[in-house]
Amino acid sequence: MRQAYDAIVVGAGHNGLVNASYLAKAGKKTLLLEQNEVVGGAAITEELLPGFHFTTFSYAISLLRPDIVQDLNLVQHGLMILPMPRTFQPGYDGNYLLLGSDAEDNYHEIARHSLEDAEGYRELSFRIKQVCHALHPIMDSIPPNIQSQDPSEVAAVEALKTYLEGLPPEVSGMIKRFYECSAAEILDDYLQSDLLKAMIASSGIIGSHCSPLSKESGIVWLFHKLGEYDGQLGEWGFHKNGNGGFTQVVARAFQSFGGEIRTNAPVSRVLYGDTGTTGVELMDGEVIDANIVVSALDPRQTFRKMVEPSDLPADLIASIDAYQFRGTAAKVNFALSGLPKFPGLDDSEKIFDGFTNIGPSIRYLEEAFKDSQSGRFSRRPFIDCCIQSLIDPSMSPPGKHVMSCFVMYCPSQLSNSDWEAEKTPLGDTVQETLEEFFPGFSKLVIHREVVTPKDIQSRTGLSQGDIFAGQLFSSQLFTHRPAPGWNQYRTPIKGYYQCGSGTHPGGCVSGGPGKLAARQILGDCSTQSI
Amino acid sequence: MPKRTPFHDCIAPYNETEIWKRWSGYLVPPNLQYSIDTEYYAIRNSVSLLDTSPLFKYRFCGPDAVDILSSSMVRPIHQLAIGRAQYNIWCDDYGFVVQDGVLLRLAENEFFLTAGEAALRWFRQVARRCNLEAESVSDVSDQYGILALQGPHAFSVISQFDKDSALASLSYFGVAQIEIASRQVIVSRTGYTGDLGYEIWIPSIDAATVWRAIIEAGSGYNLTPIGTTALKMSRVEAGLLLMDVDFSSSRFMFGPSEKETPNELGFHWMLKNLDSDNREFIGRHAIEKEILSGSSRWTTIGLTVDPQSYVDRFQSAGLIPEKGNVYCESTHSLYRRSGQPWDYAGYATSFLYSSLLKQPIAIGKLPSDLATPGTQVDLEIEVARRPELVTATVSRMPFFNPSRKTQVFSKQEVKDASGV
Numbered sequence: 004m005r006q007a008y009d010a011i012v013v014g015a016g017h018n019g020l021v022n023a024s025y026l027a028k029a030g031k032k033t034l035l036l037e038q039n040e041v042v043g044g045a046a047i048t049e050e051l052l053p054g055f056h057f058t059t060f061s062y063a064i065s066l067l068r069p070d071i072v073q074d075l076n077l078v079q080h081g082l083m084i085l086p087m088p089r090t091f092q093p094g095y096d097g098n099y100l101l102l103g104s105d106a107e108d109n110y111h112e113i114a115r116h117s118l119e120d121a122e123g124y125r126e127l128s129f130r131i132k133q134v135c136h137a138l139h140p141i142m143d144s145i146p147p148n149i150q151s152q153d154p155s156e157v158a159a160v161e162a163l164k165t166y167l168e169g170l171p172p173e174v175s176g177m178i179k180r181f182y183e184c185s186a187a188e189i190l191d192d193y194l195q196s197d198l199l200k201a202m203i204a205s206s207g208i209i210g211s212h213c214s215p216l217s218k219e220s221g222i223v224w225l226f227h228k229l230g231e232y233d234g235q236l237g238e239w240g241f242h243k244n245g246n247g248g249f250t251q252v253v254a255r256a257f258q259s260f261g262g263e264i265r266t267n268a269p270v271s272r273v274l275y276g277d278t279g280t281t282g283v284e285l286m287d288g289e290v291i292d293a294n295i296v297v298s299a300l301d302p303r304q305t306f307r308k309m310v311e312p313s314d315l316p317a318d319l320i321a322s323i324d325a326y327q328f329r330g331t332a333a334k335v336n337f338a339l340s341g342l343p344k345f346p347g348l349d350d351s352e353k354i355f356d357g358f359t360n361i362g363p364s365i366r367y368l369e370e371a372f373k374d375s376q377s378g379r380f381s382r383r384p385f386i387d388c389c390i391q392s393l394i395d396p397s398m399s400p401p402g403k404h405v406m407s408c409f410v411m412y413c414p415s416q417l418s419n420s421d422w423e424a425e426k427t428p429l430g431d432t433v434q435e436t437l438e439e440f441f442p443g444f445s446k447l448v449i450h451r452e453v454v455t456p457k458d459i460q461s462r463t464g465l466s467q468g469d470i471f472a473g474q475l476f477s478s479q480l481f482t483h484r485p486a487p488g489w490n491q492y493r494t495p496i497k498g499y500y501q502c503g504s505g506t507h508p509g510g511c512v513s514g515g516p517g518k519l520a521a522r523q524i525l526g527d528c529s530t531q532s533i
Numbered sequence: 534m535p536k537r538t539p540f541h542d543c544i545a546p547y548n549e550t551e552i553w554k555r556w557s558g559y560l561v562p563p564n565l566q567y568s569i570d571t572e573y574y575a576i577r578n579s580v581s582l583l584d585t586s587p588l589f590k591y592r593f594c595g596p597d598a599v600d601i602l603s604s605s606m607v608r609p610i611h612q613l614a615i616g617r618a619q620y621n622i623w624c625d626d627y628g629f630v631v632q633d634g635v636l637l638r639l640a641e642n643e644f645f646l647t648a649g650e651a652a653l654r655w656f657r658q659v660a661r662r663c664n665l666e667a668e669s670v671s672d673v674s675d676q677y678g679i680l681a682l683q684g685p686h687a688f689s690v691i692s693q694f695d696k697d698s699a700l701a702s703l704s705y706f707g708v709a710q711i712e713i714a715s716r717q718v719i720v721s722r723t724g725y726t727g728d729l730g731y732e733i734w735i736p737s738i739d740a741a742t743v744w745r746a747i748i749e750a751g752s753g754y755n756l757t758p759i760g761t762t763a764l765k766m767s768r769v770e771a772g773l774l775l776m777d778v779d780f781s782s783s784r785f786m787f788g789p790s791e792k793e794t795p796n797e798l799g800f801h802w803m804l805k806n807l808d809s810d811n812r813e814f815i816g817r818h819a820i821e822k823e824i825l826s827g828s829s830r831w832t833t834i835g836l837t838v839d840p841q842s843y844v845d846r847f848q849s850a851g852l853i854p855e856k857g858n859v860y861c862e863s864t865h866s867l868y869r870r871s872g873q874p875w876d877y878a879g880y881a882t883s884f885l886y887s888s889l890l891k892q893p894i895a896i897g898k899l900p901s902d903l904a905t906p907g908t909q910v911d912l913e914i915e916v917a918r919r920p921e922l923v924t925a926t927v928s929r930m931p932f933f934n935p936s937r938k939t940q941v942f943s944k945q946e947v948k949d950a951s952g953v
C-alpha cells in the first residue's frame with residue numbers, strides 16, 4: 004500500500020532527526036528513512052560486548068545549537084550533557100599539562116611551563132570567546148545567497164558586511180587571522196610552551212586534511228570553539244551514553260511530534276518530475292510519495308546519487324565535484340579492565356575525566372601529517388582519547404572502562420595497501436603509542452574495535468569517510484557550503500532540500516543544518532504552495 | 534590544586550573558623566575569628582597583620598626599566614624618587630583601565646610592583662612593542678611573601694626592628710630596607726586600610742622567621758592576624774577601589790560598558806599635569822580625547838547613606854536594621870530624584886555599614902551632573918525581600934582619614950615604642 008507523507012527525510016543522522024522533528028512539530032506528516040538498523044548516523048553508541056558501550060564514531064558534544072534543545076523539548080526526552088572538566092596533555096619525561104575548569108588553577112598549572120603563557124592563555128581564550136560571541140548569530144542564521152540578484156539577498160549580504168565591519172577591531176582582526184593563518188602562527192602570538200600550543204592546536208586539525216602549520220588549521224580550530232557548555236563558550240561536554248544517547252533523545256522527540264521512523268530502509272533515489280518532487284524509491288523498489296524530500300546525506304550523495312546529475316545545472320555539479328571530501332581519521336575504541344596510569348600522577352580519576360590529547364608538540368603533529376602524505380596512516384598518530392565511563396559510569400561494568408580514541412592521520416586512500424589489511428596494524432600502532440605514555444596500557448585491554456575511514460564511509464555514507472561531510476575549510480563554509488548559490492538548503496528541484504553536515508554551519512553534532520533547513524522549508528511552504 | 538602562601542603554616546593555627554578561600558589560586562582565610570568586627574577593629578584600634586602574598590609581584594630592573602614603566606603607567610615614573618612608592622594605573626590603547634598597583638622604587642633602575650592580576654606578559658609586550666628589553670620585567674611572586682601590618686600601633690610594633698631609625702622618618706609612601714630577625718626585608722609605608730601601616734616584602738624562605746618576630750613584637754599591642762574581609766571593609770572607608778568589584782580589567786571585558794577610563798574611575802587627579810608630561814604612555818591619546826570632548830560616561834564617587842532613612846526602612850518593615858557585618862560587593866542601583874519613580878542613574882559597587890562611622894557608605898558610579906558632593910540620590914537596598922530606596926549623598930572619599938596615616942614620627946617616639 005502506498006502511503007503519502009507531507010515530507011520524507013532521507014538519512015537519520017542527527018541532522019535528519021533534527022530536521023524531521025522541526026517539520027513534524029510544524030504539523031507536517033513526516034517520515035524519516037534510515038538505511039541502518041539504528042538511527043544516529045555518525046552519532047551512535049553500541050554495546051559491542053556485554054556492559055561495554057562504545058561511541059563508534061563521534062564522542063563529544065559542544066556545537067549543539069541551544070535553541071534546538073528548547074524548540075524540540077529535548078530535556079523532556081532525556082537530554083543530559085555531562086561536563087568534561089579536565090583536559091590532559093601528557094608530554095615526555097614526566098612532563099604534562101592538566102587543565103581544568105578553574106581559571107586561577109589553570110594559571111598556576113601553565114605557569115609551571117611558562118609564566119608568560121599563563122597570562123597569554125587567558126588572553127587568547129578571551130579573544131576566542133569574543134570572536135565566537137560575535138559569530139554566534141551567523142551560526143544560527145541562513146547565510147545569504149551571494150549569487151542571487153534578489154534585493155533581499157543583496158541586502159542580506161550588505162547587512163552581514165556592516166555587521167562584521169561594526170565589530171571591535173581586535174575581534175575582526177582575530178577573525179581575519181583565523182581565516183588567513185595556521186593555528187601555529189596564531190598560537191605563536193600568544194604562547195611559547197610547545198606542550199600547551201600542541202594541546203590547543205589539536206583543535207585545528209581534528210578531522211581535517213591539514214597540520215597545525217597549514218593555513219587551513221586556523222579556521223578548523225575556530226570552528227571547534229563555536230560551541231558551548233551551558234554558556235561557557237568553547238567548552239565541550241559528553242552526552243549521557245555518548246552521542247548515541249543524544250540521537251536517541253532526538254528520535255524520541257521526533258516520535259512525540261507524530262513523526263515516523265523506518266530503519267533498514269535504504270533509499271535508492273529521489274523521484275521528481277516537471278512539477279517538482281514526488282517522493283522516493285527504496286532499494287527494494289518500494290515507492291513512497293511526498294512533495295517534500297529532504298536529503299540529510301552529504302552533498303555528493305544529495306546531488307550525484309539521489310538524483311540524476313544531468314538534471315541539475317552544470318555549474319552546481321562542477322562545484323560539488325570540486326568540493327573536498329577527505330578521510331583523515333579513524334577510531335580505535337577500547338574496553339579496559341582498569342584505568343591507565345600516567346607515571347607521577349597517581350590519581351587517574353582526576354586526569355581522565357575529559358579529553359586526553361596525545362600529540363605532545365607541534366612538531367609531533369606535523370610529523371604525523373607528513374607521514375600520512377605518502378598514503379599511509381601516521382606511525383606516531385595524534386590521538387584524542389576520552390575514557391567515557393569515568394564521566395558516565397553506566398557505559399561499562401563497575402571498575403571497568405570504555406575508552407574512545409580518535410586517531411589521525413588516516414587517509415581514506417592508502418597507496419600500497421587497503422584498510423582491511425591495515426586494520427590490525429592501526430590498532431597495534433595506537434596501542435603502542437598509548438603504551439608509551441601510559442606504561443602498562445596494553446595489559447588493560449579487554450577488547451578493541453578499529454573503525455577505519457572505509458568503515459566510516461560504508462556505515463554512515465559519509466563520502467571518503469570525511470567526518471564533516473566535506474572539509475571545514477573557508478572555501479567551503481557559509482555562503483559556499485556546499486556550493487555558492489545552493490547554500491540555502493534548497494536544490495534546483497522544487498521540493499527537494501538538503502540538510503546534512505555538508506550545509507551551513509557544517510559538521511559536528513550541532514543540529515544547525517537540520518534546524519536551518521527546516522526553517523527554509525517551512526518558510527517556503529507558507530509562501531509557495533508545496 | 535590550590536597553592537599555599539609562604540605564611541600558610543604560620544596562619545593556620547590562628548584560623549579558628551578553618552575556612553579558607555582562594556585568592557588568585559592561593560588559600561587565604563576570609564576571617565580567622567568568628568568575630569569579623571574584632572578583626573576589623575584591630576585595624577582601627579590596635580594593629581592587624583594580614584598575608585597579602587597572593588598579589589602578583591613584579592621586578593623591573595636594568596637600563597630599560599624606567600622606559601617600560603613610563604610607556605605604560607598613567608602617572609609619570611620620573612617623579613617617583615628612589616625610596617618612594619606610588620599608586621598607579623595602566624591603560625589599554627583605548628584609554629580603558631587595565632589594572633592598578635603600587636610601585637616601589639628601590640634604586641635608579643629597580644622597581645617592585647604589586648598587581649591584582651597577572652601582568653608579566655602585559656609589560657613584556659609593552660617592552661617588545663617599544664623595542665625595549667622584555668627580560669627587564671620578571672615575576673617574583675613566588676620569591677616574596679607580603680605582610681600588611683596596619684593599625685594605630687603599627688609603628689610601635691615595626692619600630693622595634695628599626696635599629697637605624699630608618700622607619701621613624703619614613704613618610705607616607707616611603708620605602709625602606711631593614712632587618713627583621715636578621716632577615717633583610719623591604720618596608721613601604723603603604724596599605725589598603727587607609728590607616729597607619731606598613732607593607733613588608735619578605736623573601737619566601739624567611740617568611741616563618743619574620744612572621745614569628747612580628748607576632749612577638751606585637752604581643753603588647755593586641756596584634757591580631759586577620760583575614761581578607763576585615764581588610765576589604767576598611768578599604769571602603771578609605772575609598773580605595775577593588776578590582777573585580779569596583780571596576781574590572783579592560784583586558785577581559787566584553788563590552789565597553791564594563792570597561793572604564795581613569796576619569797570614570799575618579800582618577801582625574803592623576804591626569805592633572807598631563808600638559809607638562811610629554812610621555813607617550815599607552816592610552817594617552819584616547820584619554821586626551823576623552824578629556825577634550827568631555828565624553829566620560831560617569832565618575833566614581835563616594836556615597837554616604839542617611840542613617841535615619843536607612844534605619845526607618847527596616848523599622849517600618851518590622852525588622853531590626855542590618856548593621857553589623859554588612860559588607861556587600863554586589864550591585865545596588867542608584868536613582869535620580871527627578872520626581873519620576875525609579876529613574877535609573879547609576880549603581881553602587883561596594884556597600885558597607887561602617888561600624889566606625891555608624892552609617893552605611895558605598896562606592897558608586899554616577900553621571901557628572903549627579904557627581905558633585907552634596908548631591909542626593911536614591912540607593913536601592915533590599916528590606917524584607919523587597920526593593921526599598923534610601924537617601925544617599927555624594928561625598929568625598931576617603932570617608933575615614935585619620936591623621937596618623939601620614940603622621941611623621943620622632944626618634945623619641947621610637948624609643949617610647951621600643952620601650953614598651
Ligand SMILES: Cc1cc2nc3c(=O)[nH]c(=O)nc-3n(C[C@H](O)[C@H](O)[C@H](O)COP(=O)(O)OP(=O)(O)OC[C@H]3O[C@@H](n4cnc5c(N)ncnc54)[C@H](O)[C@@H]3O)c2cc1C
Binds near residue numbers: 471
Ligand atoms: C569518527 C567520527 C568522530 C566524530 N567525532 C565528533 C565529535 O566528537 N563531536 C562532534 O560534534 N562531531 C564529531 N564528528 C562529526 C559528526 O559526528 C558529524 O558531523 C555528524 O554526526 C553528521 O551528522 P549528519 O546527520 O549530518 O550525518 P550522518 O550522521 O552521517 O547521517 C547520515 C545518515 O544517513 C544514513 N544514510 C546514508 N545513506 C542513506 C540512504 N541511501 N538511505 C537511507 N539512509 C541513508 C546513514 O546511515 C546515516 O544514518 C565525528 C564524526 C566521525 C565520523
